Amino acid sequence: MIAVKFLRQGVSQTLLILVGIAVGVSVIVFITTLIVGLQNNIIERTLGTQSHIRVEPPREKNAVIAVPEGTLALRVEEKRVQRLRSINNWIQAQSVLDTLPEVTAVSPVVAGPAFARRGDVIKAVSLVGIDPSRYEKIVPVSESIISGEFRVGAGNAVIGKLLADDLGLEAGSKLRLEAGDNRHAIVTVTGVFELGVRELDLRYVYLDLKQAQSLLDLSGGVTLIDVTVRDLFAADVVAARIGRLTGLKSESWIESNAQLMNALTSQRISTSVISFFVAISVAFGIASVLAITVTQRTREIGILRAMGARREQILRVFLVQGGLLALMGSILGGVLGYGLVWGFNNFGPKLFYIPLPTGLLLITIGVATLTGLLAAMVPAWRASRLHPVEAIRYV
Secondary structure, eight states: OHHHHHHHHTHHHHHHHHHHHHHHHHHHHHHHHHHHHHHHHHHHHHHTTSOSEEEEOOOOOOOOOOOOTTOOOOOOOOOOOOOOOOOTTHHHHHHHHHTOTTEEEEEEEEEEEEEEEETTEEEEEEEEEEOHHHHTTTSOGGGGEEEEOOOOOTTEEEEEHHHHHHHTOOTTOEEEEEOSTTOEEEEEEEEEEOOSOHHHHHHEEEEEHHHHHHHTTOTTOOSEEEEEESOGGGHHHHHHHHHHHHOSEEEEHHHHTHHHHHHHHHHHHHHHHHHHHHHHHHHHHHHHHHHHHHHHTHHHHHHHHHTTOOHHHHHHHHHHHHHHHHHHHHHHHHHHHHHHHHHHHHHSOOSSOOOOOHHHHHHHHHHHHHHHHHHTHHHHHHHHTOOHHHHHTOO
């Protein structure tokens, strides 16, 4: 009651500090959600068209030539050319990956270069042989179909929009694919997709797994196994485990997109630094207001002490003040921050959507309230140490 009365009597100071806390909390909420939304958008655009982990055969290396002991040999060695190879025992490897609790989807893929011919026009393409039911869990191509349907089977293919435009193709058109050594096939274009990545929309041709194996002369084999995991940012740990279990080369998206990962890490650090200094400024604001209040209320504190109020009770009065200021200011700031996010989503540039998890508001309010209590510690302790006689005589 005394804490509330002190706040009501100094209404101008109370309103000023409430506004300061609200602005600080709203900045924290908005900046945090903005960065989270931006990161989610970047990750979705980057990983929406690729797997989290690629499992491939180990790279081929030059054979080591034995040199007799005591013989000095000078060897000039060039890196070995990497030919298109299949994964040995890929079915067993797939079965092992299916059992891992961290893995959410596994898809065998046959990928290799070829040429797409229509009339006199030839385009270099990348053949991607897939098991549709498994691959859809990795990259939902069917959601990006703009013409026809996502139907991959014997004699059928799905191609990118830019490739279709260059070759004058549409759903139902015929396309000749040539993979060298007189291996070719004529397929029916059953669908056209637009993934939003120029290289994929210009090069990718999705085929049935067996037809791609035949065209690329990889009978019964696959060139890689795509894997997705539950925790995106633990993909490198899972990749290392997959490498140990299968003996294959396992590369996570974190390794293949090192610059992107560095950018995301830098964003998170920047957000944490901004939030920290905003919280510090809010804490100093609360502490300074309470310090002034202690000075202004010295006579009242002395009277309370003379009437029998214990030091602990005086301490709690100012702690309650700090907690109430922080709680009310953080609630107001949370509402303001939510309004800023809503305004960005509805009236902003609409580059991406900012999600606003309820947990963030609760955590922010809780941390702000705790910060207010900590900021009130010094003024509260000073008030509790005042001697009654000296406080009453204070002018």
